[in-house]
Amino acid sequence: MREVLAESAFELFLERGFERTTVDDIVARAGVGRRSFFRYFPSKEDAVFPDHERCLADMTAFLAANGAGDPVDRVCEAARIVLRMYAANPEFSVQRYRLTREVPGLRTYELSVVRRYERTLAGYLRGRYGGVRDGALRAEVIAAAVVAAHNNGLRSWLRSGGAGDPEAAVDHALALVREVWGSPARPARPMIDARVGDPGVRDGDDREVIVIVAPKSAPLWRVVQRVEAALGE
Amino acid sequence: MREVLAESAFELFLERGFERTTVDDIVARAGVGRRSFFRYFPSKEDAVFPDHERCLADMTAFLAANGAGDPVDRVCEAARIVLRMYAANPEFSVQRYRLTREVPGLRTYELSVVRRYERTLAGYLRGRYGGVRDGALRAEVIAAAVVAAHNNGLRSWLRSGGAGDPEAAVDHALALVREVWGSPARPARPMIDARVGDPGVRDGDDREVIVIVAPKSAPLWRVVQRVEAALGE
Numbered sequence: 483m484r485e486v487l488a489e490s491a492f493e494l495f496l497e498r499g500f501e502r503t504t505v506d507d508i509v510a511r512a513g514v515g516r517r518s519f520f521r522y523f524p525s526k527e528d529a530v531f532p533d534h535e536r537c538l539a540d541m542t543a544f545l546a547a548n549g550a551g552d553p554v555d556r557v558c559e560a561a562r563i564v565l566r567m568y569a570a571n572p573e574f575s576v577q578r579y580r581l582t583r584e585v586p587g588l589r590t591y592e593l594s595v596v597r598r599y600e601r602t603l604a605g606y607l608r609g610r611y612g613g614v615r616d617g618a619l620r621a622e623v624i625a626a627a628v629v630a631a632h633n634n635g636l637r638s639w640l641r642s643g644g645a646g647d648p649e650a651a652v653d654h655a656l657a658l659v660r661e662v663w664g665s666p667a668r669p670a671r672p673m674i675d676a677r678v679g680d681p682g683v684r685d686g687d688d689r690e691v692i693v694i695v696a697p698k699s700a701p702l703w704r705v706v707q708r709v710e711a712a713l714g715e
Numbered sequence: 716m717r718e719v720l721a722e723s724a725f726e727l728f729l730e731r732g733f734e735r736t737t738v739d740d741i742v743a744r745a746g747v748g749r750r751s752f753f754r755y756f757p758s759k760e761d762a763v764f765p766d767h768e769r770c771l772a773d774m775t776a777f778l779a780a781n782g783a784g785d786p787v788d789r790v791c792e793a794a795r796i797v798l799r800m801y802a803a804n805p806e807f808s809v810q811r812y813r814l815t816r817e818v819p820g821l822r823t824y825e826l827s828v829v830r831r832y833e834r835t836l837a838g839y840l841r842g843r844y845g846g847v848r849d850g851a852l853r854a855e856v857i858a859a860a861v862v863a864a865h866n867n868g869l870r871s872w873l874r875s876g877g878a879g880d881p882e883a884a885v886d887h888a889l890a891l892v893r894e895v896w897g898s899p900a901r902p903a904r905p906m907i908d909a910r911v912g913d914p915g916v917r918d919g920d921d922r923e924v925i926v927i928v929a930p931k932s933a934p935l936w937r938v939v940q941r942v943e944a945a946l947g948e
Contacts, residue, residue, distance in 0.1 A: 590823055590826070590827055593823070593826045593827060593830055594826060597826055616891060618867070619864065619867045619888050619891060620891065620936070622863045622864075622866075622867050623860050623864050623867070623888075623891060625863070626859040626862065627856050627859055627860045627863075630855045630856045630858070630859030631852065633855075634851070634852045634856070635852075654849075655852050658852060658853065658856060659856060661935075662895050662896070662935060662936075663895070663936060665935070701896075701897070702894075702896065702897070702898070702939065703853070
C-alpha cells in the first residue's frame, strides 16, 4: 500500500508537477481513501522520499552494531547505505533529482533529511571521540565533510543521468575525507618512505613509522596525497 | 521601517510564539500597512533573520575582493563575517537561537540560509582550485567543514547565553579546519622538527622542510596537531 501510494504520487508529480498535484489526486490514482495517505506519509514531500526514514534507521543500526575500527571508516561505510538506496533504483533517483531541482519545497525537505544524516554520523563520532580534545567539534566537522563528499559523488552520478558506477564516484569522494581524517593504513611493509618535493632524509629504522619530507610551503593535502600514493592506495 | 518591522515581529514572536503571530499583528504593532511588511520581507520567517541577506552579500563581496592568499584562510575569514553579525547583538542572537530551537519552520529556514553560505564559500574555493585535481570536490568538502566548525563555535556561544568571547570560540573551531586543509604556516625559523610518539630521526638539513616522525597507527590529525604545536600556533 505504501509503495503503491508512493508510485502513484511520483507518477502524478512527473505528469502534472509537484505543486499542482493534490493528495486527493494521489489517493484517487492509487484507488485508496485519503486517510490511507496520511497513515503512511506525514506530507506530500515525504511521498517523494519514501525511503529516507528506513535508510536513517539502517544507518543508526549499522553504527550501533559496528562500534569498533577507525571511526572515519565507519561513518564513510554508513554514508554508503544512503548511496546504495539511490543506486538501487537509478531511473527513479535521476527523475527525482530533476524534480527536486525544480521545486523549492522539495529542496528544503532534502536539506532537512541531509541534516538528519549528518547528525546521525556526528552523534556516532561524538561517542567515539569522547576522550579526545575537541571531540564534539571534530565529530561535527568530520560528519559534515563526509556528507559533503558523499553528496558530491552522488550528485555527479545523478547529473550524468545515472551513467557509470555510483559506488565508484562516492568512494572516490570519500577517499578525500579518509585521507585527511582517517587513521593511515597499515600495510604489510614494515617501513614506508614517501617524499614530496626535494628529497630529504629517510628513516633507516625498522619500526612502524612514516617519514614525510616536504617543503614547508606544500599544502597539507598534497603531502597526504603523496603518502597515500606511496601506501599504494 | 525595515528595522521597526523586524523589531515588532520579534517582540511578538517572543510574547505570543511564532506560529500564533500573524503578519497583521506585526504591522499593527509597527503601525504600518500590511503591504509594507511584504515590501521588506518575503515571509514571516525572513523577519526573524533580517540580516542574512546583507551578510551573504558582504561575504560574496569580501571573497570577490580578496582573491589571493591561502584559500582556506580566506573562507575562514569570510565565515567570520557571519559570526560578527551574531556577536554584534548578543541578546537578540541568544533569544533568536532559543526561538529557532522551538519552531520547526525556523530551523528549516536556518538550514536553507546555512546552505547558501556554504555554497558561497564552495563557489569561491572552486574558482581557486580550478587547476587542482578534484578541485570541485575539495571545494565542497572544505566549505562544509568550515561551516560546520563555524556553527559549532557559534552554537557553543549561543548555548552559553552569549557568555565569553564568540570570536575566540569560532577561531578555535576554525583552527581545526585550517590545520588539516590550509597551507602550513611559514615561521621565521628555517627548520621545524616535530615528533609524535616514539622518537625517530630528525633532519639536519637547513632547507625549509618539516619532518614528521610518527607511529603509522597515529591518526593524521594527531600528527597535524603536534606539527602545529611545534610551529607555535
